[in-house]
Amino acid sequence: MTNWLPDLSHGSGPLYTRLAERIEDAIADGTLPPGAKLPPQRDLAYDIGVTIGTVGRAYALVRERGLVSGEVGRGTFVLGREPSPGIAPVPVAAHHVGIRNPASPGKLRMDSTSAPGVGQDEAIQTLISQIIRSYPTEVVDYTRMWPASWQEAGSRWLRCGDWTPAPETIVSANGAHAAIMAVIAATTAPGDKVAFEQLTYSPISRSANLIGRRTILIDGNDEGVDPEDFERLCAQQHPKVAFLMPSLKNPTLSIMSSERRRAVVEVARKYNVWLIEDALYGELLTDQPAPLAALAPERTFHVGGLSKTVSAGIRSGWVSCPANFQSRVQTAHKMMTGGIPFLLAELAAELVLSGEADSIRAQVRRELEGREALARSSFAGLDFTSHRVAPFLWMKLPEPWLSTTFKNAAAAEGVLIDDEDEYKPIRTDKVYHRVRVSFSHPPTRQDVQSGFATLRRLIDHGNPGYDGYG
Template identity: 55%
Template sequence: MTSWLPDISNGSGPLYLRIADCIEAAIASGALPAGTKLPPQRNLAYDIGVTIGTIGRAYALVHERGLVEGEVGRGTYVIDRSERRPDNQNDPVTAALSGTRLSEPPQNKIRFDTTSAPDIGQGQSISQILADIGLELPAEISSYSRVFPVSWSQAGARWLARAGWSPAPENVVPTLGAHAAAIAIITAVSSPGDKIVFEDLTYTQVSRSARLLGRRTITVQSDENGVLPDDFEKLCQQQHPKLAFLMPTAHNPTLAIMPEERRRAIADIARRHGVWLIEDDVYGGMTTDENPLLTALAPDRTFLVGGLSKSVAAGVRGGWVACPAHFAKRIKTTHKMVTGGLPFILAEVCARLVLTGKAAEIRNKVATELARREAFVRSQLEGFEFRSNPRVPFLWLKVPDPWLSGTFKKAAFDDDVLIDDEDEYKASRSENVYHRVRISFSSQRDTLGLAPGISVIRRLLENGSSGYDAEI
C-alpha cells in the first residue's frame, strides 16, 4: 500500500480527470512504481475530500489508459508495462479509438454486449440462396464485382423504404453494411479537418472512424426525444460543421424516437446552414415508428443508411445507402476506395434475400422473438428504471446509487456477464454522466439462455453496496 496522494490543487477541468492525470504523472516519474497498489477508492476519496464516484471515474480512466489493472477484492495495481505484450488494450491511442470493449472477449462470458439478429433458423434460407447462386452464376463468383446489377439497388430501395417514403433505385448504393456506408459518406462529402456532429451518446464506431480519417468530432445536446434543435442551430452557427450523424428512430443506445416536429426543425436547420445529414436507420427499420424520415424531409442533403445485420443476419454483412440525387456514383466510388470493393456473392445474397421476400419474413420472425425476450427481461428487471422497445435487441438501464456505469460493468464482468457502459457510446470526452448501461439480449439461443445473465444483473442492482467495492 502506498501513502501517495494526488495534488489536485492545480490544473483545471473535472476533478476525476485531474486525479487520473496525477496518477499517470506519478507512474511516469516513478513515484508510483510498477506493482504499487493504489489506495482503496473509499480511502482516497476521504483523504482528498472528493466523492467516491469521482475516484471511481479516475480509476476507470487510468485503467482505460492501460496504466493499472485490478479486480474486486484484490485492489488496483500499477502495471509493469515493460513486461506486457503490446495489444489493443495497452496501446493508449488504439484504446482511445476502440472504446471500452475488450478486443477479444473471453469465451466463458455471457454476452449482453452484442446486438446481432437472434438465430431463428435463417441459416437455412441463406444457405439455399447461396447454393442457387453457386449453380447459376459460377463465373461471377470467381471474379470481381465490376458491374452492379440493377437488382442490387432495387433490393436496397425496397429495404430502406419506410413511413410512406421510398428511394429511387438509381440513388441507392449497396455497401458492406451500414457502418461502411457511413464511412464512405463521411469520406465523400468532407475533408480532413472538417467538423462532424454527433450526439453525445451515439454509435461510436462511426465517430472513432471519423477521427481516424482526420475529421473533428463535435457533440450536440439531446434529451429523451433526441437532438435538441436549439443546440444544433447554435453548433451550426458557431462551428460550421460539414455533416451530422443522427439516429432519429430507436437511437443507439438510448432508444429515443425523435418526434416529427423536431425532425422538421433539424431538417430546416441543416438546409439553412448547408449541413449534410447521415440518417442511421439500422434499428429504426425494425420498429413500427411512422414519423417521417429525415431523408423524406430533406432529400437534397440526407443520406439514409440501413442493413441486415440487426434484423436478418449479422454474418451477411450487407447494407445500402440512399443518396441525394446525383450522389450515387460518388458514394459508390468512395465506398470501393475505403473498403476495397463489394464482393459479388455478398451483394447478390442480400439482394435475393430482399427481393424474394425472405428478408422481410426473417425480420418479422426476429421481431417476434425480440418481443418475447424483451418481455422476459422487462419482467425480471421490474422495479428498476430502463428504456426498451419490443422490436429492438437492447435496453438502456439506469444503475442505482452508488453504482457508476463503469464499476457496474466491471462487477458484471467479474460475474461472467459482458455489458456496455455509457462510455462506450460517448462520441468524445464528456462531463455528462448518465449512470446507464446497455443490456443486449439477442445473442443467446432463447429466453431460457437469458435467465442466468439477467439474474446476475438483478442481483447487482439490488446489492448497491457492491458499487463501493468494485475496484477498477
C-alpha cells in the first residue's frame, strides 16, 4: 500500500476536486506509479482531516478520468500509462451498468436484479442471426404485423400451474413495465386513483403519476395485502386499479396464500376494481398458488416477461387481458411506447417456443440458488428474508443503522444497494430500517461473495454515526 499524503492547502474549488488534482499530479510525476495502491478511503480521510465522502468523490473523479481502477475488496490502483506511439491500443468494450447511479464506475452493483449471465448470449446471438435472415424486411421497418406466434409464446410463458391464458388475450410488450403502464392507461383516466402496497416496485407509481393518476396505499403484512384494509380503501377512496405482486413480492419476498388471494379477489369484485398482477419474480418459482388471473379472469391483467429469468436486455414481456381488453391494451401500449420492435418481439417468441427460454430459466434458478446459499452463510445471525430462487434479500439493519445511512456507507465502500425508500410509492412516515441487497448482477459468485463480505464487515464494524456517510 502506498504511503502517500496529499497537500490540500493550495488550489481552489471543493476539497474533493483538489484531492483529485493532487492524485492526478502524483500520477503524472511518478509519485504514484502504475500499479500503486491508493490509501483506503477511511484511512486517507482520517490522515488529512476530511470526510470519507470527500475522499470517495475524489476517487470516483479520477476513476472517471481513467487514471485509476477500483476493485471491490482489494482497493483502488493506479492504471498504466498510455501506450507508446506506434503501438495500437487494445480496444475495450464499453460496459453498460443500468439506469441507476450511472456515474459510479468501479462499484459493485448489488442494486439490480436482471437475470444473471449463464451463457444465454449464445442462444440469443444464434436466434437473432436466424431472424435477420428470415425477416430481412421486417427487422428494418416499423412493426406492421403481430404474428399469432407472439401470442402463443405469451400464453405459454405466462401459464402458471393449471392456468394457461388463451392466446387471443395476449399482448406483446416492451417489457413488463411498459405492459403495466399500458394497462393503467387503458383502464383509467387522469385523476383516477391507483392502489399500491406500502412497499412495492415504485417506478410504476411514479410513472402513473406522470400521466396524471393518483397513488393511494394499501396496508399489508408478511403475507402481502391486508384484505380488510383493501376493502376499507376501496369503500372510502374508490381506486380504479390495484397493482399487486402476489408471488415473491419486491422487495419483501412475500408469497400470498391461496386463501388471501381469494379474499383480495372478492374485495375487487365487490368494488369493481381492476387488478394488475405482476408475476415477474413469481416466474422463478417452480410451485406457487393459483394466480389472481385464474381466480378472477374477468378483472385481472396478468403480466410477465423475460428480464428476471432469461435476459433483461431483450426488453420483452406479455400481458394477459380480461375479455375484450386485448385490443385496447395493445393500442395503449403503442401510444405509450411508440410501438414494439419486431426483432425483439420475434426473438422473445422464438426463445419461448423453441424451449430455450425454459432451459435458460432452469440455469438461472440454479445460479441463484448458489448465490442465495452464499447470502445465508455470509449474513448468518442477522435478520433477513431470502428465497432460494430469488435474486435479492430483504435485510433488517441492526441498531442504530438507518436505511439511507447504510446505503450511503455501502456505496462509500464500493457496493451499491437499495434502501427502503426506493420501494415506497409515495412519501410515508413508516420506517422499516431495511435494505434490499441484490446478487444477480455481479458477473461471478466470487464477486457476490466479495460484496457480501464488505456489507457484513460494515454491519459488524462500521460506524453508523460517521458524518461522511450522510
